[in-house]
Amino acid sequence: MPQINTTGDFDTEVDVLVVGAGGAGLVAALAAHAAGATVAVVEKHDRAGGNTALSTGSVPGGGTRYQAEAGIEDSPERMAEDLLRQSGPHEAEWLTRQLAAQSAPMVEWLREDVGIELELITDYKHVGHSVPRLHAPRSRKGQDLVDDLVRALEEREIPLVLGHPVEDLLLDDDGAVSGVLVRGDRVAETRLGAPNVVLAANGFAGNRDMVREYCPDVADAEYFGAHGSTGEAVAWVRDLGAKLENIGAYQGYAAVAYPHGSITSWTTVEMGGVLVNPDGERFGDETIGYSGFAADVIANGGAAWVLFDERIRDYVAGNELEFRELVELGGVRTAENPRELARFFGLPEDALAATVEQTARDAAGSADRFGRTDFGFGPLQAPYAMCRTTPGLFHTQGGAAIDADARPLRADGTQIPRIFATGGVAVGISGRTGGRGYSSGNGLLTAMGLGRVAGAAAANVPLPR
Numbered sequence: 461m462p463q464i465n466t467t468g469d470f471d472t473e474v475d476v477l478v479v480g481a482g483g484a485g486l487v488a489a490l491a492a493h494a495a496g497a498t499v500a501v502v503e504k505h506d507r508a509g510g511n512t513a514l515s516t517g518s519v520p521g522g523g524t525r526y527q528a529e530a531g532i533e534d535s536p537e538r539m540a541e542d543l544l545r546q547s548g549p550h551e552a553e554w555l556t557r558q559l560a561a562q563s564a565p566m567v568e569w570l571r572e573d574v575g576i577e578l579e580l581i582t583d584y585k586h587v588g589h590s591v592p593r594l595h596a597p598r599s600r601k602g603q604d605l606v607d608d609l610v611r612a613l614e615e616r617e618i619p620l621v622l623g624h625p626v627e628d629l630l631l632d633d634d635g636a637v638s639g640v641l642v643r644g645d646r647v648a649e650t651r652l653g654a655p656n657v658v659l660a661a662n663g664f665a666g667n668r669d670m671v672r673e674y675c676p677d678v679a680d681a682e683y684f685g686a687h688g689s690t691g692e693a694v695a696w697v698r699d700l701g702a703k704l705e706n707i708g709a710y711q712g713y714a715a716v717a718y719p720h721g722s723i724t725s726w727t728t729v730e731m732g733g734v735l736v737n738p739d740g741e742r743f744g745d746e747t748i749g750y751s752g753f754a755a756d757v758i759a760n761g762g763a764a765w766v767l768f769d770e771r772i773r774d775y776v777a778g779n780e781l782e783f784r785e786l787v788e789l790g791g792v793r794t795a796e797n798p799r800e801l802a803r804f805f806g807l808p809e810d811a812l813a814a815t816v817e818q819t820a821r822d823a824a825g826s827a828d829r830f831g832r833t834d835f836g837f838g839p840l841q842a843p844y845a846m847c848r849t850t851p852g853l854f855h856t857q858g859g860a861a862i863d864a865d866a867r868p869l870r871a872d873g874t875q876i877p878r879i880f881a882t883g884g885v886a887v888g889i890s891g892r893t894g895g896r897g898y899s900s901g902n903g904l905l906t907a908m909g910l911g912r913v914a915g916a917a918a919a920n921v922p923l924p925r
């Protein structure tokens with residue numbers, strides 16, 4: 461529960477204090493600094509990055525100059541339409557439209573003004589997007605994005621204080637936020653004052669109790685994100701009276717390689733691969749997306765095997781470093797005959813052989829049993845490839861209702877002053893509940909997009925909408 465700062469004294473004061481050093485916090489700090497504010501970032505762990513460092517660093521921009529240069533026609537309107545089609549109706553559709561409108565300027569600002577290496581991805585499709593519009597580091601590694609952002613903070617001499625967990629918000633005598641209380645095993649208690657506090661501490665996917673309360677369908681899924689997403693910032697704004705919106709929505713992942721723990725690229729599925737259950741059978745239309753399909757895997761035995769072929773393996777390994785590493789580590793098994801794969805993975809031989817035959821018919825014809833219409837390269841061919849996987853929870857998408865400047869709102873629509881919510885702390889744009897509404901890039905769009913909005917507004921120079 462946020463505490464009254466009885467003395468009114470602080471150890472240090474800045475104009476804008478940012479809690480959390482992932483994509484949202486680092487971008488908020490850069491935006492606040494660009495708008496002329498003094499700013500500092502406090503991070504509870506000993507390194508910056510959070511979930512952002514674990515991601516592929518793919519940031520959507522609808523209508524960027526890089527798309528135009530590649531001959532891709534896009535616009536904020538088209539992007540918003542795509543995201544809303546995937547998400548279905550939800551409590552912050554206006555935010556989808558706002559973030560889509562601000563996305564291309566953000567990507568261009570990051571690349572041109574801040575010096576972040578981001579390039580348009582054109583070699584594979586992304587869930588929820590009708591045209592290529594995700595921009596990522598060449599390596600497709602979020603760590604490179606984080607390294608670039610941290611370097612940008614250093615160049616601007618913006619303090620980034622690691623190993624400093626914010627334990628609570630501090631309030632003044634009128635109940636308005638006036639700073640934060642830092643306390644931890646290895647740091648002396650410190651009171652940091654700021655008239656504007658940006659919460660960039662991500663959501664609650666790493667907090668089992670909160671996941672059970674708000675996202676019960678993935679309560680038993682393993683959490684594969686960073687350890688810092690423990691939900692305290694969501695609890696702080698909730699305790700200050702913020703309304704929670706889209707709180708049951710999350711990003712799942714249907715196919716985390718087991719036991720390797722890295723993602724089995726969904727491009728394997730988009731190019732024609734399918735998922736089979738412990739009975740060796742397919743169980744749904746995989747093209748609903750890796751996030752939505754995670755709940756299907758949980759409901760169908762809790763483990764899945766991705767079946768594809770050597771052609772797809774080589775195509776994806778040629779484009780995606782993380783998948784190439786998985787192949788090099790032996791995470792993908794190949795065989796001429798599906799029965800050999802079944803024996804290796806302990807699946808029923810007859811069932812898997814029948815699934816391979818049926819899938820070839822489904823992919824060649826027009827009437828897949830589960831309604832899937834796109835099989836990428838077409839029917840799978842020998843040699844076949846397979847990877848054992850488990851479903852995972854990556855991050856939560858719901859949080860505090862906000863206004864257009866990322867200020868949390870109470871149920872009656874009034875603002876909670878002097879505080880801003882971004883990323884997993886704020887309402888997301890991936891539907892009301894579940895994982896099906898998630899489009900690729902929604903995580904970083906709500907993190908970095910709202911980070912930029914919040915940083916600028918906290919420095920009193922709100923962004924155009």
Ligand SMILES: Cc1cc2nc3c(=O)[nH]c(=O)nc-3n(C[C@H](O)[C@H](O)[C@H](O)COP(=O)(O)OP(=O)(O)OC[C@H]3O[C@@H](n4cnc5c(N)ncnc54)[C@H](O)[C@@H]3O)c2cc1C
Pocket residue numbers: 479480481482483484485502503504505507508509510511512513514515516517518519624625626627660661662663684685686687688689690692711854855882883884900901902903904905907908
């Ligand atoms: C494996 C994986 C792949 C993904 N791929 C993509 C992708 O390609 N594109 C996409 O858009 N999204 C992706 N996502 C989701 C995306 O990573 C997140 O939505 C996004 O990174 C959130 O950014 P953030 O800055 O809000 O949070 P984070 O990057 O998690 O940063 C939050 C920071 O706050 C710190 N913190 C928390 N509490 C406190 C506290 N009390 N005091 C101080 N510091 C605190 C944390 O330690 C952390 O460093 C992926 C997620 C995972 C797990």
